[in-house]
Amino acid sequence: MPTIKDIARLxxxxxxxxxxxxxxxGNVSVDKIKRVEExxxxxxxxxxxxAKFLREGQSNTISIILPDISSEQYSIxxxxxQKYFYPKGYELSLYLTGNRPEIEQQIIQRIxxxxxxxxxxxxxxxxxxxxxxxxxxxxxxxxxxxxxLKNSKQFVSLDFFQAGRDIAAKLITQNYHKIGLxxxxxxxxxxxxxxxxxxxxxxxxxxxYQLTHxxxxxxxxxxxxxxxxxxxxxxxxxxxxxxxxxxxxxxYLRNASYLGSTKACPPVYTLSSGxxxxxxxxxxxxxxxxxxxxxxxxxxxxASPIKVVNKGFIFDENAADEKESSLxxxxxxxxxxxxxxxxxVRKLLPHFKRQTGIDVNxxxxxxxxxxxxLSDLSKHQHIDIIRIDMAGLPWxxxxxxxxxxxxxxxxxxxxxxxxKQLIKRYSEVNDTLYGIPFDxxxxxxxxxxxxxxxxxxxxxxxxxxxxxxxxxxxxxxxTQITQFFSQQDNPYVSTExxxxxxxxxxxxxxxxxxxxxxxxxxxxxxEKNLLQLDKAKTLSTLQELREYLNVAMHLDASWxxxxxxxxxxxxxxxxxxxMNLFSHMTRRNIxxxxxxxxxxxxxxLLGGGSLGMSKYSHKNEEVKQFFEWLFSxxxxxxxxxxxxxxxxxxxxxxxxxxxxxPWLTLAKENNYxxxxxxxxxxxxxxxxxxxxxxxxxxxxxxxxxxxNDEETIExxxxxxxxxxKELIKSS
Numbered sequence: 001m002p003t004i005k006d007i008a009r010l011x012x013x014x015x016x017x018x019x020x021x022x023x024x025x026g027n028v029s030v031d032k033i034k035r036v037e038e039x040x041x042x043x044x045x046x047x048x049x050x051a052k053f054l055r056e057g058q059s060n061t062i063s064i065i066l067p068d069i070s071s072e073q074y075s076i077x078x079x080x081x082q083k084y085f086y087p088k089g090y091e092l093s094l095y096l097t098g099n100r101p102e103i104e105q106q107i108i109q110r111i112x113x114x115x116x117x118x119x120x121x122x123x124x125x126x127x128x129x130x131x132x133x134x135x136x137x138x139x140x141x142x143x144x145x146x147x148x149l150k151n152s153k154q155f156v157s158l159d160f161f162q163a164g165r166d167i168a169a170k171l172i173t174q175n176y177h178k179i180g181l182x183x184x185x186x187x188x189x190x191x192x193x194x195x196x197x198x199x200x201x202x203x204x205x206x207x208x209y210q211l212t213h214x215x216x217x218x219x220x221x222x223x224x225x226x227x228x229x230x231x232x233x234x235x236x237x238x239x240x241x242x243x244x245x246x247x248x249x250x251x252y253l254r255n256a257s258y259l260g261s262t263k264a265c266p267p268v269y270t271l272s273s274g275x276x277x278x279x280x281x282x283x284x285x286x287x288x289x290x291x292x293x294x295x296x297x298x299x300x301x302x303a304s305p306i307k308v309v310n311k312g313f314i315f316d317e318n319a320a321d322e323k324e325s326s327l328x329x330x331x332x333x334x335x336x337x338x339x340x341x342x343x344x345v346r347k348l349l350p351h352f353k354r355q356t357g358i359d360v361n362x363x364x365x366x367x368x369x370x371x372x373x374l375s376d377l378s379k380h381q382h383i384d385i386i387r388i389d390m391a392g393l394p395w396x397x398x399x400x401x402x403x404x405x406x407x408x409x410x411x412x413x414x415x416x417x418x419x420k421q422l423i424k425r426y427s428e429v430n431d432t433l434y435g436i437p438f439d440x441x442x443x444x445x446x447x448x449x450x451x452x453x454x455x456x457x458x459x460x461x462x463x464x465x466x467x468x469x470x471x472x473x474x475x476x477x478x479t480q481i482t483q484f485f486s487q488q489d490n491p492y493v494s495t496e497x498x499x500x501x502x503x504x505x506x507x508x509x510x511x512x513x514x515x516x517x518x519x520x521x522x523x524x525x526x527e528k529n530l531l532q533l534d535k536a537k538t539l540s541t542l543q544e545l546r547e548y549l550n551v552a553m554h555l556d557a558s559w560x561x562x563x564x565x566x567x568x569x570x571x572x573x574x575x576x577x578x579m580n581l582f583s584h585m586t587r588r589n590i591x592x593x594x595x596x597x598x599x600x601x602x603x604x605l606l607g608g609g610s611l612g613m614s615k616y617s618h619k620n621e622e623v624k625q626f627f628e629w630l631f632s633x634x635x636x637x638x639x640x641x642x643x644x645x646x647x648x649x650x651x652x653x654x655x656x657x658x659x660x661x662p663w664l665t666l667a668k669e670n671n672y673x674x675x676x677x678x679x680x681x682x683x684x685x686x687x688x689x690x691x692x693x694x695x696x697x698x699x700x701x702x703x704x705x706x707x708n709d710e711e712t713i714e715x716x717x718x719x720x721x722x723x724x725k726e727l728i729k730s731s
Contacts, residue, residue, distance in 0.1 A: 006043055007043060010043065011032070012035065013036060017032055021033050021455060029463075030492070060090045060117060061116050062091070062092050062093070062116060062117055063093045064092055064095065065097060065104065066078065072272070072273050073289050076293075085297070090117060104125055108135070112135055117300075118138070119141065120296055121143070122147060123147055128151045128152035129150075129151050143155075144156070146189065154299055157292075158308060159308075162310055163197060164198040164200070164201065167243055171243075172201075177208055177210060178238070178239050179209055179240065180212045180229050180239045180242035181195060181213040181214070182213075182215075183213070183216075194271075198243065199211070210237065212229075229253060229257075240266055240267075241266050242268050243268075244268060244271065246272070247270055253268055265281055268282045268283065272287070285310070285312060285313055287311070288311055291655045314634035329358065332360045332623065334386075335370060335383050336364055338364050340581075341439040356622075356626075367507075370388075377399070377614065377615075384614055384622070385612070385614065385623060388609050388611075391689060392688065393678065394678045395685050400612075403434055404612075407620035408620070408624055422440055425672070426608075426609070429679075429685075430731050434612050438646070439644065439645045440672055441578040442672055444582075444599060444663055446596050448495075448593050451494075452470070452595070457469065457492060461484055473602075474601060477600065482499040482573075484498060486551060493573070495573045498573050498574060499552050500553035501549065502559070503703065505557075506692070509696040509700055510693070510695040515599065515601070515603070516541045518601065518675045519600060520601075522534050524677045524686075529728070530721075530728075531728065538716075539709055545699075560577045561581070563577060564582065568588055570590070579645070580607070596666060597666070598670070604670075604675070633648075633650045636651060637657065683731035684728055684729065690727055694719045698715045
């Protein structure tokens, strides 16, 4: 393997220069960086990450000890830890015990020779001291999962007791009394809790039951044991239902019934992951296995634990059948914008039809046309459901929507599933609830991590600007970095431009101005409840915007999809857009290189919208059923998986969704705080769509040099005053 000396010799530089380049340290010229990188590639040099961590006084390895990797709860656990720790530079070592204590003891002795950062284990031993005595100094970072050992200090699991109670409650509703229970050994904590939950629920309801429990040990075949449930000798009584602790056991039962019995298999109720397995005789109770790895990671890193809630039964077809028989066959007309969320809903509508017999007709119209329809909804009385942009919700709510209580939608459902901030901005108008948050969004800065971390580009940036290349936090930095990543200014970059600006739509042009205006501390509404721009802040904003226009790519497009496409194809290094427009990026090759942060100035514009019921619709029951279906945990999860967006609380508890759309973490941390002045503090309403159009048209004239700075401010404020009756409505 080539050494640093070999690279230094080929590059013609000192050993210390090679070390500084490979470790991203020191003051090295662009020329020398390129020579060292070229020499390293020529020699096939591979950096030793473990050696680097050891030099810095820590290890980058985490040992994962599992009974097997084929069981879904273990494979999901390992996958989640791998996805969390690998991007942070850690290497995971996997060891399998087969539930055999002697093998686990050998593994402990093997890893004792390493300097692991942490140990995660689903142990088959009895005492945690077997670990602590061999692995000195790792008590706080040896995490026991599912099975609590004697003397264990750190233990993480899910709520198996509640899972047992919930399944028992379901069995009671089905009037099942003779119950089979198929788990691993009761000496394991999660099996004990699962069984205790079932029994506790039966006893609490004073429900008569007969429990046949078969537990598989490490010394016998779980598959073979499944046949005992269908053996007259081992299980004389015919069972009403069988409960399993995992999906593998459910599959074994299905095979055992088919091959070892002449009778039909009784209903099987099993714990499982979030994956949906639609079989008529298998009922899945979904555990949140994915979030367990997040819990473990937080314990390892010393962060506060998070509460992981079971997902429970989803897609209950028995309940669906009851709904279908009680509802009239109707069609709901649904006015909505074209968006990823719209397409996701379209794909799922057959499920709603199958559940209720109700058809849903999507009327997909562009943003401007939706605004026109809402301005005179009396001409469109056939519309039942409206997706209304949050910017226009206060202005249109009272004239177009029914309050949620008028069609018996339970307001407590909002408090349960959405934050107070979201309800305030996406549901409430003057203390009345009109909408349900559908696809809330906020602006973010997306950037190319690989470009910002490139050693050559970082050095070239330093030589040019005498400052470090970092993600911009203000618009002065944003403009400077936009210029730096432009090929006409920098021969080393691969991007054509650093960023771009969309100029084909007045409201988008207004958003470019307002984003910078708010970052300056400006406001559109005055203390006297009038709409006026602050002159000094506007002058400063225009100067900032002018400098950006001089270096950014100009797009004659009416929406942000073109700018997102340019980022996706590597033509620009940064883009500021609403996060919901980035959902498809997770399925692109560029995904690992995407970084995301707050917009410069930390005053993002809010976007997205809510769903409400048209005041002209008389289909109260049908709309209520649609909303209950659409805003259920299971359907919201499917919408997000299909590329849509949602800010419902359950989304943030799904590891696979947070991994697929990592910027949701930032939105949650910020609690969707942002700017969109659609009302005054006294409750008076602002026609923000019109206001943004007026501002955007004026900025367009300014961009085309038809107005100077002073004239632009005067023009906007004059227009806002002239249209005040159309712009402001008293509450």
